[in-house]
Amino acid sequence: MKKIGIMTSGGDSPGMNGAIRAAVRAAINYGMTPYGILSGYKGMIEGSIFELKHSDVSNIISRGGTILQTARSLEFKTEEGQKKAVANLEKYGIEGLVVIGGDGSLSGAKVLDEKFGIKSIGIPGSIDNDIYGTDVSLGVDTALNVIMDSIDMINNTASSHGRTFVIEVMGRHCGYLAVMAGIATGADAVIIPEVEPDLAGIAEKFKKRAADCKTRNILIVAEGAGSAYDFGKKLQEAGTFDARITVLGHVQRGGFPTYFDRVLGSRMGAAAVEGLMNGKTAVMTGLQGNQIKFVPYEEVFSKRHELNNNIIKLLDDLA
Amino acid sequence: MKKIGIMTSGGDSPGMNGAIRAAVRAAINYGMTPYGILSGYKGMIEGSIFELKHSDVSNIISRGGTILQTARSLEFKTEEGQKKAVANLEKYGIEGLVVIGGDGSLSGAKVLDEKFGIKSIGIPGSIDNDIYGTDVSLGVDTALNVIMDSIDMINNTASSHGRTFVIEVMGRHCGYLAVMAGIATGADAVIIPEVEPDLAGIAEKFKKRAADCKTRNILIVAEGAGSAYDFGKKLQEAGTFDARITVLGHVQRGGFPTYFDRVLGSRMGAAAVEGLMNGKTAVMTGLQGNQIKFVPYEEVFSKRHELNNNIIKLLDDLA
Amino acid sequence: MKKIGIMTSGGDSPGMNGAIRAAVRAAINYGMTPYGILSGYKGMIEGSIFELKHSDVSNIISRGGTILQTARSLEFKTEEGQKKAVANLEKYGIEGLVVIGGDGSLSGAKVLDEKFGIKSIGIPGSIDNDIYGTDVSLGVDTALNVIMDSIDMINNTASSHGRTFVIEVMGRHCGYLAVMAGIATGADAVIIPEVEPDLAGIAEKFKKRAADCKTRNILIVAEGAGSAYDFGKKLQEAGTFDARITVLGHVQRGGFPTYFDRVLGSRMGAAAVEGLMNGKTAVMTGLQGNQIKFVPYEEVFSKRHELNNNIIKLLDDLA
Amino acid sequence: MKKIGIMTSGGDSPGMNGAIRAAVRAAINYGMTPYGILSGYKGMIEGSIFELKHSDVSNIISRGGTILQTARSLEFKTEEGQKKAVANLEKYGIEGLVVIGGDGSLSGAKVLDEKFGIKSIGIPGSIDNDIYGTDVSLGVDTALNVIMDSIDMINNTASSHGRTFVIEVMGRHCGYLAVMAGIATGADAVIIPEVEPDLAGIAEKFKKRAADCKTRNILIVAEGAGSAYDFGKKLQEAGTFDARITVLGHVQRGGFPTYFDRVLGSRMGAAAVEGLMNGKTAVMTGLQGNQIKFVPYEEVFSKRHELNNNIIKLLDDLA
The missing domain is CATH 3.40.50.450 (Rossmann fold)
Incomplete structure (x- = not known):
């Protein structure tokens, strides 16, 4: 050749x-x-x-x-x-x-x-x-570090306000990025395509945390499992959480x-x-x-x- | 005291x-x-x-x-x-x-x-x-560095695909973050509340760039001037650009x-x-x-x- | 238990x-x-x-x-x-x-x-x-990213001056950090404990590069193989390179x-x-x-x- | 023109x-x-x-x-x-x-x-x-952020070991980088060319901190005031501190x-x-x-x- x-x-x-x-x-x-x-x-x-x-x-x-x-x-x-x-x-x-x-x-x-x-x-x-x-x-490794850094930053503001954040990450039909980012950032819950979402369970968990004076919640959603906006709405319907939504978007793809x-x-x-x-x-x-x-x-x-x-x-x- | x-x-x-x-x-x-x-x-x-x-x-x-x-x-x-x-x-x-x-x-x-x-x-x-x-x-300084890093990353993927990106940044009624980030990242255009947006002019500019084989365009929109989604749509109506939208969101607030x-x-x-x-x-x-x-x-x-x-x-x- | x-x-x-x-x-x-x-x-x-x-x-x-x-x-x-x-x-x-x-x-x-x-x-x-x-x-992964970022920065100034840099990294008796950082940063040569150092060969290589108008050289030395200062001196003896020395030190251990x-x-x-x-x-x-x-x-x-x-x-x- | x-x-x-x-x-x-x-x-x-x-x-x-x-x-x-x-x-x-x-x-x-x-x-x-x-x-702004990030990392390992670190930063005859980095990182003391160094005072301070169970100390030295190695030695002579030395070097100049x-x-x-x-x-x-x-x-x-x-x-x- x-x-x-x-x-x-x-x-x-x-x-x-x-x-x-x-x-x-x-x-x-x-x-x-x-x-x-x-x-x-x-x-x-x-x-x-x-x-x-x-x-x-x-x-x-x-x-x-x-x-x-x-x-x-x-x-x-x-x-x-x-x-x-x-x-x-x-x-x-x-x-x-x-x-x-x-x-x-x-x-x-x-x-x-x-x-x-x-x-x-x-x-x-x-x-x-x-x-x-x-x-x-x-x-994958770069994308996960970018996602982690972004969620760490959102965590800073979420903790300051005692707020719930729903963060949508990439991954197409695969929950890998969401799960790994969840472990790395200490997220409170993750929704991925591979597992049936349990909104009621998540809402329950967040309520328990609130009772424990932990009003900051981080929920990571893999794009393949649905939209962060939808899950944010459902979460509000299931409880009283005024969730903020962030779709991380193309930064995930463009990392150094x-x-x-x-x-x-x-x-x-x-x-x-x-x-x-x-x-x-x-x-x-x-x-x-x-x-x-x-x-x-x-x-x-x-x-x-x-x-x-x-x-x-x-x-x-x-x- | x-x-x-x-x-x-x-x-x-x-x-x-x-x-x-x-x-x-x-x-x-x-x-x-x-x-x-x-x-x-x-x-x-x-x-x-x-x-x-x-x-x-x-x-x-x-x-x-x-x-x-x-x-x-x-x-x-x-x-x-x-x-x-x-x-x-x-x-x-x-x-x-x-x-x-x-x-x-x-x-x-x-x-x-x-x-x-x-x-x-x-x-x-x-x-x-x-x-x-x-x-x-x-x-402000931290927020601008976070925004700049994010746009640098989006620029990496935008350049790889020769794509137009519309990126929404914070700033309430003020265009400061958008303009400064625009200078720092070499953005192609910026829309801010302080200046009447000229979508036709921007579309014209992007067309000229395309004629010059520059198909990557970065347009930064200050949230106070309107939504990146709306401007993306208008841009597509004004030309043929298939713009991707990114709303940077709360990372801008939570930087270290x-x-x-x-x-x-x-x-x-x-x-x-x-x-x-x-x-x-x-x-x-x-x-x-x-x-x-x-x-x-x-x-x-x-x-x-x-x-x-x-x-x-x-x-x-x-x- | x-x-x-x-x-x-x-x-x-x-x-x-x-x-x-x-x-x-x-x-x-x-x-x-x-x-x-x-x-x-x-x-x-x-x-x-x-x-x-x-x-x-x-x-x-x-x-x-x-x-x-x-x-x-x-x-x-x-x-x-x-x-x-x-x-x-x-x-x-x-x-x-x-x-x-x-x-x-x-x-x-x-x-x-x-x-x-x-x-x-x-x-x-x-x-x-x-x-x-x-x-x-x-x-290891964090240390290598810290080392890489540091060498990328040194590379910026080395390229601006067309200079030779000898950079000492940690690793005790093991050359892993040096070799991996070398690949990741496109270093020109690496000296590690596992391989007999060939200073003459490295000096030869740098001279060839200089003949090619590439006067920037990055040599990474694993601490277990000797001191960057010593190798810098030997390099100068073996040729005409005015090498700058950097010992990365404890930043390598303290990364986030x-x-x-x-x-x-x-x-x-x-x-x-x-x-x-x-x-x-x-x-x-x-x-x-x-x-x-x-x-x-x-x-x-x-x-x-x-x-x-x-x-x-x-x-x-x-x- | x-x-x-x-x-x-x-x-x-x-x-x-x-x-x-x-x-x-x-x-x-x-x-x-x-x-x-x-x-x-x-x-x-x-x-x-x-x-x-x-x-x-x-x-x-x-x-x-x-x-x-x-x-x-x-x-x-x-x-x-x-x-x-x-x-x-x-x-x-x-x-x-x-x-x-x-x-x-x-x-x-x-x-x-x-x-x-x-x-x-x-x-x-x-x-x-x-x-x-x-x-x-x-x-200056970039250099200070690079210095700060480096000292934050050194601080991580210094805190883990309860150790004293002497860190040399650039600045030629000027203490600006040292002082600003000192404020930004919460350093315990700074030595600069503009002010006569008070080693005895610094040693005294570190001893007081040790009595308070704070065994981590960060001393920043501007290169124009002398060598970190020398000050490290003097500090050891003045007390019992086993100081580690880091010379940040050319990373300070090469930042993005x-x-x-x-x-x-x-x-x-x-x-x-x-x-x-x-x-x-x-x-x-x-x-x-x-x-x-x-x-x-x-x-x-x-x-x-x-x-x-x-x-x-x-x-x-x-x-």
């Missing part, structure tokens, strides 16, 4: 730049020429492809987002779009891809592999930690990468290139324990990343 | 703990006994009053919010409520007050001074910077105090006690240049804190 | 407070009474022991250091000291211990178990990541715990109490992959925590 | 990039062409001069250090060096300069003005806050600019260009209260920036 393409796709996540940097430098070390594909499959179709030199990725490891940008592409879902994309790869002589993104992005890579024989290795980039086959996806995400991105980026070198394709780099393993796309798509029950229980035990 | 009461009232703001600490220790240095009044005028009415020792305020200078807590009190707006409050002050022998809070809080202190002869010195605590008589209120707010709180807290010692009353500590001055309540309420026109112009010039 | 003692010992590390909080609350949930032992074995000998209530550990999860304080105790190394300590535990009816600290601290627990039958479960608290049996010790260390502390604290409940003793909680396992003290002391060779290689490949 | 040069010189300080960005954009707004001069007077002599476009300064406002780099130039102190520098300015048709740096940098600009008629406006960039004519120099330094840099950069436009020369932009004023170089060099006595007293009163 002489030329490889590197791209980020879907939602951006912190650490992607570390993965890009590592893939570029590993490729150069192996004597390959790395190319950047701008804006994911959209750029692949439009031919936004350019060589990446060693110095092009200097000093990017500390930056949030992705220097290769990202976009969603409807055209790539069509046969015609895919053919355009493949034609562009051929034009540049690109034989293999490093695809950094969520499951939608890896699905695209799977299609290119199966239908057109384009080799690829995926890197799980997603703050939601909803991808099967890796203990943790690129960006932590040590963990910089190292994870570096390891996965280098491993992906090494995998391509060794003829691997249609696999994703997964962090399993302390090791980077290759997980077949098949397996990635066949299962869901489950939330550990012990972790859910831990939050309740410590609150 | 032998005994003074210290309280925080209205919305909490970072730096209040530094002011409390300084007031307590300055009072002790002058041989006075400082008392904490919990939850502002509510606690004054309810008699939640207790002595504060030197060590009670150890290590609080770095904490957000206010250890004395704060609340709004409807009862204090009544003659009856005020009499209860005054009775409690008399019960504890409290002859003077340090009142830390916004203009509502200082209004209460003015009433106590005029109707009941309770001496007081106010400290302007408000992240909105809307109080006349001080260049900057306690908490910066160096500036810790020092400002310390200076104002000590100055307030010194003022009481020297027989001053019905004045607010104001930062004017590098000096702490005493500004009569009369004057504080008679004018509005105006946003410097040069600053508004600067943002447009640099964007 | 009705009463347990909780203590921190040796060097403090971020996340200890999360472990204390979890141990206290888990114990209360199991119907046990948790006691805090102040300043480790020193307090055990002096009888600084007191009950810890649920609310005593409120809001401590976000704080650095340890609320139970820590100290080194020479007296505990003597038979007489140990007997005093055991007598105090008996006085309070404490049947089991949660010991949070480094290998010295766990050695003490081992002695108490073997000689006096005092049951204990250890929690590895050490920023150096030098404890065998756990992928990562409590405090990250999400990871708060959750790890919570999990380990709860697991330790559960282990005591189930009759376990003389084992340490270890994070292995995503699981908390119990590792016998024997095993912990029998081996060294090795630095992964791939990780060392990765740094060189990406620099 | 059609063409202006912009440069940073001497030690770098946070906010310089904001000033560069503002100067570039203000110049373009006025119809002038801005040029960057690399590495200060060194680059002026070597002819490292290039046009700066609007987009060249995009996204730099949030970055530490200076994109124009900085260096010290011995050659510029010679008549010959100055002539080379002036010849290069003439070559590019540069008629005026914006010089961002400390007093050494402004001295250079004064020479160019007086001997060669090169117009210039200075911007005080220095973390030490030792420049007369401005309440605060560019970079705060809101305040970004706005101050923006204001000063724009004002400097406006001044040149209006025919001003040999003046420095100074922040006086809320206003940017022009202060003649003469005046800047004629006096010293004095530390406010009330501030020194405040620290002692509150400790």
Whole structure:
């Protein structure tokens, strides 16, 4: 393999730049020429492809987002779009891809592999930690620290006023961010998609706390479980709590990468290139324990990343 | 004066703990006994009053919010409520007050001074910077750094996607936070209550940027000028921008105090006690240049804190 | 088991407070009474022991250091000291211990178990990541983020001046912090105890960079490999580099715990109490992959925590 | 004036990039062409001069250090060096300069003005806050927040061990950073060049605290007053304190600019260009209260920036 393409796709996540940097430098070390594909499959179709030199990725490891940008592409879902994309790869002589993104992005890579024989290795980039086959996806650690810092600050004002706050965090259909943030901030309750919400129980708990002169309450809601506004209303109906609502929003996605995400991105980026070198394709780099393993796309798509029950229980035990 | 009461009232703001600490220790240095009044005028009415020792305020200078807590009190707006409050002050022998809070809080202190002869010195605590008589209120610096950090993060994801973001910041009827954050983050446009919004002009500007391949746009909206959701909608009607909305919310209020707010709180807290010692009353500590001055309540309420026109112009010039 | 003692010992590390909080609350949930032992074995000998209530550990999860304080105790190394300590535990009816600290601290627990039958479960608290049996010790993640932030800042000024910086980081006899920080910050070279330093090679590399107009160099030195001042001098002897030296010092130990260390502390604290409940003793909680396992003290002391060779290689490949 | 040069010189300080960005954009707004001069007077002599476009300064406002780099130039102190520098300015048709740096940098600009008629406006960039004519120099606010965060962290570990720490901060011959950091962190004592150190008094104070069971002590030393190591030794000689020493070092200079330094840099950069436009020369932009004023170089060099006595007293009163 002489030329490889590197791209980020879907939602951006912190650490992607570390993965890009590592893939570029590993490729150069192996004597390959790395190319950047701008804006994911959209750029692949439009031919936004350019060589990446060693110095092009200097000093990017500390930056949030992705220097290769990202976009969603409807055209790539069509046969015609895919053919355009493949034609562009051929034009540049690109034989293999490093695809950094969520499951939608890896699905695209799977299609290119199966239908057109384009080799690829995926890197799980997603703050939601909803991808099967890796203990943790690129960006989760940074997102959780951003969420934690935000909730610590809200906690300051909540404590000063003795108020109830309902805070909505990201995570799509997955409660990972909510639960982990809940443990880390000492939240009083968490509502997640994986568990039927017990509003009455939460209201009861808050009343007990109030009887104990603890009028500050923090309830974290995972977006996949519903809206913080709705739960805030229901909570008020269930009791007398005048809850304030905060939707943390896009700050969760845009954090400056932590040590963990910089190292994870570096390891996965280098491993992906090494995998391509060794003829691997249609696999994703997964962090399993302390090791980077290759997980077949098949397996990635066949299962869901489950939330550990012990972790859910831990939050309740410590609150 | 032998005994003074210290309280925080209205919305909490970072730096209040530094002011409390300084007031307590300055009072002790002058041989006075400082008392904490919990939850502002509510606690004054309810008699939640207790002595504060030197060590009670150890290590609080770095904490957000206010250890004395704060609340709004409807009862204090009544003659009856005020009499209860005054009775409690008399019960504890409290002859003077340090009142830390916004203009509502200082209004209460003015009433106590005029109707009941309770001496007081106010400290302007408000992240909105809307109080006349001080260049900057306690908490503004911290709030602006929190807002800036948040917008930097949103900028990371906005740049990765080439997207338009509309970000709503606090400030009540005042555009100070929005304008300053706009300059500090290199925002593309700002909408504030002080200036008639020009949506068409902003849409035009964003179109020009898009023609220049700059599809990332950051528009900051001061809450006093309207809702980010409304302006986002209008922007979409005026062009083709698919704007994302973020309402920063209560994180803006709960930040961990910066160096500036810790020092400002310390200076104002000590100055307030010194003022009481020297027989001053019905004045607010104001930062004017590098000096702490005493500004009569009369004057504080008679004018509005105006946003410097040069600053508004600067943002447009640099964007 | 009705009463347990909780203590921190040796060097403090971020996340200890999360472990204390979890141990206290888990114990209360199991119907046990948790006691805090102040300043480790020193307090055990002096009888600084007191009950810890649920609310005593409120809001401590976000704080650095340890609320139970820590100290080194020479007296505990003597038979007489140990007997005093055991007598105090008996006085309070404490049947089991949660010991949070480094290998010295766990050695003490081992002695108490073997000689006096005092049951204990250890929690590895050490920023150096030098404890065998756990992928990562409590405090490592926070320390690495603090180190990374510091080096990012030094990088700003180094880049502005085109200067060489030699930065000394902690880690005792272990190069983990240095290597991981090196990858995360894109450092140009790292010197660690595990690998013979190649000053000539580093000087050569820096000269090549200079020929390439890259006059900024970052060299990270693990304290166990020698002093940054010495290596700076040697570097100057080996070439013409006017190196600036920074010894990061105790900031590395005092960080405010990250999400990871708060959750790890919570999990380990709860697991330790559960282990005591189930009759376990003389084992340490270890994070292995995503699981908390119990590792016998024997095993912990029998081996060294090795630095992964791939990780060392990765740094060189990406620099 | 059609063409202006912009440069940073001497030690770098946070906010310089904001000033560069503002100067570039203000110049373009006025119809002038801005040029960057690399590495200060060194680059002026070597002819490292290039046009700066609007987009060249995009996204730099949030970055530490200076994109124009900085260096010290011995050659510029010679008549010959100055002539080379002036010849290069003439070559590019540069008629005026914006010089961002400390007093050494402004001295250079004064020479160019007086001997060669090169117009210039200075911007005080220095973390030490030792420049007369401005309440605060560019970079001071960021440096103080970095120092404060570091001392907060050291405080965590100091409190856990009940230890004495001596912490050395920057500031050259000026105690500003030490005193302000002392107030902001609640330090127990500060040693600065402006006041004769009273080691015996400090040792006495620490002994009193120890008698009060407060064994944690924080002593901040300004570098201009001597070395932290020396004071640590003297303290041990004066009592029994086993003091730990930390020299904060270059992190203090390399911080990511705060809101305040970004706005101050923006204001000063724009004002400097406006001044040149209006025919001003040999003046420095100074922040006086809320206003940017022009202060003649003469005046800047004629006096010293004095530390406010009330501030020194405040620290002692509150400790």
